[in-house]
Amino acid sequence: MKAGFYWCLIRFKAIFLLRRVYTAKRVEFLYFDIAHLERTELLGPGKEEIFVKTFCSLVSPGTEQAILWGLPGMRHNFPFTPGYSGAGIVLKIGRRVKGFQVGQRVAGMIHHVSHETLSPSLVFEIPSGVSCEEASFIVLGIIALQGTRKARIVPGDRVAVVGQGLIGQLCCKLARLFGASEVIAVASSRSREKISLRGGADRFLSLADGKQALRDLRADAVIEAAGTPQAIVLACECAGKQGRVSIVGSSRGLGRDVNVFELIQQKMLTVIGAHSSTMPGKDPSQTRWTYDQEGRLFLELLQTGRLGVSDLITWRVRPVNCNSVYEALADGAREQVGILFDWKQDETSIALERDRRDGAIV
Amino acid sequence: MPWKEIDETAQSFEEAGVEPLAIAVVGAGAIGQYDAREAIKSGVARIAGVFDVNHHAARELARSLSARFYPSYHELLDSRQTEAVLLAVPHHLHKSMAIEAANRGKHVLVEKPMATTLGDADEMIASCKRNHVDLTVNFSLRYLPRNRKAKELIAEGALGDITGVQIIAHAYRERGYWIGGRSHSPDDWRASREKSGAGVLFMNVCHVLDYVYCLTGLKAARVYGEYATLASPAEVEDIASATCRFNNGAIGTMSASTIMRGPDQIEERIWGTHGTLVLCPDGLSFYSTRPIDGKRPGRVHTISKFSQLSCTAEWVKHFVHAVREGREPEISAKEGWENLAFIATIGQALEKGESLAVPRFTDRHEEN
Numbered sequence: 001m002k003a004g005f006y007w008c009l010i011r012f013k014a015i016f017l018l019r020r021v022y023t024a025k026r027v028e029f030l031y032f033d034i035a036h037l038e039r040t041e042l043l044g045p046g047k048e049e050i051f052v053k054t055f056c057s058l059v060s061p062g063t064e065q066a067i068l069w070g071l072p073g074m075r076h077n078f079p080f081t082p083g084y085s086g087a088g089i090v091l092k093i094g095r096r097v098k099g100f101q102v103g104q105r106v107a108g109m110i111h112h113v114s115h116e117t118l119s120p121s122l123v124f125e126i127p128s129g130v131s132c133e134e135a136s137f138i139v140l141g142i143i144a145l146q147g148t149r150k151a152r153i154v155p156g157d158r159v160a161v162v163g164q165g166l167i168g169q170l171c172c173k174l175a176r177l178f179g180a181s182e183v184i185a186v187a188s189s190r191s192r193e194k195i196s197l198r199g200g201a202d203r204f205l206s207l208a209d210g211k212q213a214l215r216d217l218r219a220d221a222v223i224e225a226a227g228t229p230q231a232i233v234l235a236c237e238c239a240g241k242q243g244r245v246s247i248v249g250s251s252r253g254l255g256r257d258v259n260v261f262e263l264i265q266q267k268m269l270t271v272i273g274a275h276s277s278t279m280p281g282k283d284p285s286q287t288r289w290t291y292d293q294e295g296r297l298f299l300e301l302l303q304t305g306r307l308g309v310s311d312l313i314t315w316r317v318r319p320v321n322c323n324s325v326y327e328a329l330a331d332g333a334r335e336q337v338g339i340l341f342d343w344k345q346d347e348t349s350i351a352l353e354r355d356r357r358d359g360a361i362v
Numbered sequence: 363m364p365w366k367e368i369d370e371t372a373q374s375f376e377e378a379g380v381e382p383l384a385i386a387v388v389g390a391g392a393i394g395q396y397d398a399r400e401a402i403k404s405g406v407a408r409i410a411g412v413f414d415v416n417h418h419a420a421r422e423l424a425r426s427l428s429a430r431f432y433p434s435y436h437e438l439l440d441s442r443q444t445e446a447v448l449l450a451v452p453h454h455l456h457k458s459m460a461i462e463a464a465n466r467g468k469h470v471l472v473e474k475p476m477a478t479t480l481g482d483a484d485e486m487i488a489s490c491k492r493n494h495v496d497l498t499v500n501f502s503l504r505y506l507p508r509n510r511k512a513k514e515l516i517a518e519g520a521l522g523d524i525t526g527v528q529i530i531a532h533a534y535r536e537r538g539y540w541i542g543g544r545s546h547s548p549d550d551w552r553a554s555r556e557k558s559g560a561g562v563l564f565m566n567v568c569h570v571l572d573y574v575y576c577l578t579g580l581k582a583a584r585v586y587g588e589y590a591t592l593a594s595p596a597e598v599e600d601i602a603s604a605t606c607r608f609n610n611g612a613i614g615t616m617s618a619s620t621i622m623r624g625p626d627q628i629e630e631r632i633w634g635t636h637g638t639l640v641l642c643p644d645g646l647s648f649y650s651t652r653p654i655d656g657k658r659p660g661r662v663h664t665i666s667k668f669s670q671l672s673c674t675a676e677w678v679k680h681f682v683h684a685v686r687e688g689r690e691p692e693i694s695a696k697e698g699w700e701n702l703a704f705i706a707t708i709g710q711a712l713e714k715g716e717s718l719a720v721p722r723f724t725d726r727h728e729e730n
Contacts, residue, residue, distance in 0.1 A: 030660035033636075034651045323653055327636075 010041050020044040022051075027112035027322045027341065029080040032070055035326040037319050038079070042117055047094040050106075050120050055132040057086030057112045059339040060140060061165055062227045063250060065329045071252040085139035086110030087132040088343070100125075107135035108295070112319065114343050121281075124295045127303045133340060134302050137170070137309045141298035142291060143276040144170035144225070147248030148178060149289060150274040151221040155179035160219035160238040161201070163226025163249060164192040166337055169312050171223045171248065172200035177306060184217055186238060188226075191334035199311060207234075214238050225249050229256075236263045236271070243267065246274040312338040319343060383407045383682040385471065386444040388435065388459060390414035390423040391547040393473060394450035397500070398427055400674035401448065406682040410444040413437075416547040435459065439466040446471060446685070452551035453559050457482035460497065464489040469685055470497045471678070475568050475705065476698035478559030483702050484726060487695045496684060498691040499698030501572035502677035507668035508646050512632075512639055513577045520650040522636030524578050527614035529570050530629045531562070532622035539620075540596045553596035561591070561598030562618045563705045570630060571616075572693075572701050578632060580608040582704045586717035589709070593621040604708045606720075696723050 014021045021041050028038045045051040064082045066074035087107035093100055100106070100120050108123030110116055126135040144167050153159055159180040161171045164187040175183045185193075185201035193204045205213055218240030224231050227249030235245050264271060279291045289297075301307035317325055319341045328336065385407050387398040394414070401407040409429040414420035417433060424431035432438035438447070439462060446469035449459050456477045460470045470490060476499045477483040490497040503509065515521075542548030551557040558564060575581060587604030594600040601619035608614060612634075630641040637650030645666035650659055657663045677693065684691040703721045711718040 030658075031651075034660040036653060036659050323651075323659060327652070 007041075010043065014043055017043065017046065019046065022115060024113055024115040025319060026081050026114065027083065027319055029068055029076075029078055029082055029326075031078050033068055033326070033330060035068065035082075035322045037322055040113075042115065045092050045094045045097075045117050047096045048119065049094045049117050050090050050097055050100055050123070051092035051115065051117050052088045052106060052110065052123070053091050053115055054086050054088040054110055054113055054343040056088075056136045056343060057083045057110055057341045058136045058140060058166075059112075059325065059329075059341065060084060061329050061333070061336070061339065062167070065326070066227075066250070066252055068326055068330070073250070073252050081111045081113065083112030083341075084109050085136060086112070086341075087126060087136040087138070088116075091115070105132060105135070107132070107138040107299070109139055112322070112341050114319070124299055127299055130299060130302045131310075133313065134309050135299065136340065137302075137312075137338070138295060138298060140166055141170060141309070142279075142294040143167055143248065144174055145294045145298055146276055146279055146289060147171060147223055147225070147246050147274040148174040149294075150272045151175075151223050151244050151246035153178040153180055153221050156181045157220040158182045158184070158217070158240075160184045160186055160217050160222045160235070162186045162222060162224045162231050162235045162238060164196050164337075165225065166312065167248060168223075168225035169196060169199050169337055170309070171225050172196060173307055173309075174200070175221075175223065176200040177301070180221075184219065184238075186214065186217075186234065189334060192337065195312070195314075195337055211237065219243055221246065223248055224251075227251055233258055233263065236267070236269060239267060239269050241267050242269070244270045244272060246272045248274045248276075250275060309338070313340055315339045316342050380406050380683055380686050383469070383685060384410035384443055384445045385448050385678075386411040386413065386432070386438050386441070386446070386468075387423070387429075387448050387450065388413050388438070389450035389473075389547075390416060390419040391450065391542075391545040391549075394448075395423055395546060397448055397450050397473070397674055398423060398429075400672050401678045402427070403672050404675040404678040404682070406679050411438050411441060414547055419547040422546075435462070439463060439468060444468060449473060452549065452557050453478050453564065454551070454557040457486055460486045461489040464493040464495050464497075467493060467495060469495045469681075471500065471681060472497070472698075473500045474572070474698070474701070475499070475559065475564045476695070476702045478557075478564075480699070480703055480706055480721065480726075483695075483699050487699065487727060490695065496681070496691055497695040497698075498677070498681045498684075498693050499695070499701070500674065500677055501569060501576075501693050501697070501701065502673040503569045504573040504576040504693070505671065505673040505676035505680075506573075507671050508641065508665075509573045509577065511665060511668070512641060512646050512648075515639060515648055515650075515654060516577055516632070518654050519652055520637045520648055520654040521632060521634030521639060522652075524580060524608075524610065524612050524632060524634040526612055526631075526633045527574055527578070527580075527608070528629075528631040529567065529574065529614070529616040529618070530627055530631075531567055531570060531616075531618040532627040533566075533620055534623055534626075535594065535600075535620040537595055540594060553594075553598065555597040558598055560705065560709055561594075561596060561600055561602075562620045563589070563599065563602055563708060566620070567602070567616065567618045568701055568705055571704055572697070574614075574630060574632065575697070575700070578608075580610055580612060581700060581722075582606040582614065582707075582720045583609045584717055584719050585704065585707050586711045587616075587708045589712050602708065604711075606704075696727070699723055699727075 090104045105126040106123040159175040184203045185196040190206045217238045222235045222239045222245045224235035224247045409427045411430040412424040413432040447463045448471040540553040541550045585606040589599040589602035600621045604616045606614045639648040647664040680692045707720045
């Protein structure tokens with residue numbers, strides 16, 4: 001019934017707006033704990049839109065798992081299409097779009113979908129020398145970049161990064177680029193120790209090392225990238241006197257029983273809210289870095305080889321197996337960091353072929 | 363149409379590729395008659411003879427099957443024609459008749475439950491082992507296509523780790539049931555605790571417990587419950603309720619009776635970390651968070667059409683193949699014993715008013 005309604009609706013829209021209907025596949029969260037690859041239909045690009053064929057999309061484990069679990073602040077209606085960082089190729093362009101051309105590689109806010117119609121302001125051109133896989137880190141890279149920048153790291157700083165998921169790993173690498181003399185990775189377990197040390201961290205500490213070991217870090221700057229109230233407390237404990245704590249993770253849940261006097265006031269800490277949603281989009285203010293500027297910088301760092309992300313990819317998976325991906329995340333998946341949906345090899349190429357034959361449905 | 367069935371069976375012996383087993387049927391009541399016909403349908407068995415203390419019923423059955431009538435159990439066992447006996451007799455006779463058969467070198471197919479006490483079952487197993495004959499218990503409902511499908515779904519991970527089991531089995535048994543009103547050889551043994559061992563638990567629920575064990579691979583570790591005889595002319599219970607903990611930590615509940623008026627209520631529900639499966643007389647339905655069997659996750663899928671299959675014939679077929687191939691039957695004596703252990707422990711738990719550990723087979727028997 002509902003499907004029939006949407007079938008009619010999209011065709012009505014297509015006729016009314018003089019646009020075509022394309023078939024695609026997308027990862028959908030059907031309900032709590034249930035992910036599935038679903039067939040979908042979407043309109044071709046409007047005058048100010050582009051139509052992109054996705055090559056790969058990166059899973060944001062914390063955010064996507066939070067939605068699947070219905071964590072506080074992350075409750076959405078189902079079905080829900082997850083994903084916000086991907087790369088692909090432009091297939092069609094609206095008449096008024098400037099600066100993009102068919103066949104151009106782009107990366108940006110792309111869902112876990114085989115094809116997407118979106119505003120060109122949401123994507124960046126991928127520079128030569130950067131692969132689609134690397135570029136698909138773009139939005140997570142921006143999140144890490146702005147959070148690390150807000151920690152105001154100066155050369156010689158000792159930097160602790162709390163949380164060693166995807167964002168935490170990127171922050172370790174970026175802290176090194178910002179001039180930290182020592183980067184200490186802090187995590188709840190040692191399961192990601194190797195990948196942290198191989199990436200940007202000089203030392204690795206887990207909760208099992210004890211509170212005192214963490215307090216002894218006396219870090220000049222701490223980046224919290226775990227997304228829990230407990231991690232924020234931990235980040236403050238890792239900071240030394242007059243230290244700076246940049247809270248990057250989307251902290252879900254309520255923190256209670258925090259001794260603010262001992263934890264923050266006595267140590268004269270500067271606590272910085274560094275959630276990516278607070279960034280200006282393209283505001284050309286000279287005092288603040290915009291989303292657009294961070295994105296371009298991230299791609300430049302990849303292009304010049306000063307930042308590498310390929311080592312963070314631990315699982316390349318076909319979208320048809322998305323159910324297993326989220327099940328593994330729910331089970332902890334401590335060995336996984338960067339999980340990439342590979343749309344190139346998927347059967348969604350049928351839709352691409354159909355498009356090439358100009359055989360749109362309407 | 364027994365003649366037609368027998369003609370068809372003669373042809374199927376060759377197709378089955380196994381030498382047919384000569385099975386003598388002991389007990390010519392409703393179950394004995396049914397089992398005998400289904401054994402023939404299996405295509406791997408022929409009826410070597412029939413015996414019942416009710417000679418009239420036995421003669422009738424023998425004649426309809428073109429089989430020999432034996433006036434005594436001993437004569438039947440003396441016959442070299444007989445390779446196995448199928449015991450469809452009151453429960454309290456299972457032990458003595460199985461042991462006698464085993465001592466004469468005959469394989470034993472026995473109706474459920476295996477015996478009335480675990481001690482009796484122990485002796486049956488020991489005797490069969492000593493005489494190198496095979497023993498199986500008729501828990502053939504596990505061969506129902508519906509149950510096989512359920513087993514497949516569970517094996518594919520539809521449920522994840524099993525966390526709960528609920529068995530509901532309520533029906534109505536008329537007064538005549540307790541005095542053999544449904545049988546060709548009427549007797550009131552079902553009402554007697556000494557002869558039948560138990561009521562609804564032994565008569566009905568043991569089948570369900572067997573296929574729940576079979577589908578899930580779980581075994582009950584601890585059990586407690588309540589039972590009573592409230593509205594039947596019988597010594598045995600006509601209503602029972604039990605709660606158990608399985609060996610993986612899952613919790614199970616069982617509610618059964620033979621005194622519920624109105625439509626029967628029969629349902630088994632098994633659930634786990636990733637889904638739920640419901641078995642009912644109309645078929646099965648399942649819900650999984652995983653894409654299983656090509657089905658979309660997050661939806662209830664119902665399967666109501668299954669192939670027609672005689673599960674008793676399947677039971678006989680599997681047993682005959684096991685005998686001829688020299689391997690343990692699929693429904694082994696061990697499984698019969700474990701089923702009995704669970705049900706018998708429910709009764710003991712009630713009498714003692716406490717929860718009891720379900721005995722483990724390996725604590726009393728050496729595994730082969």
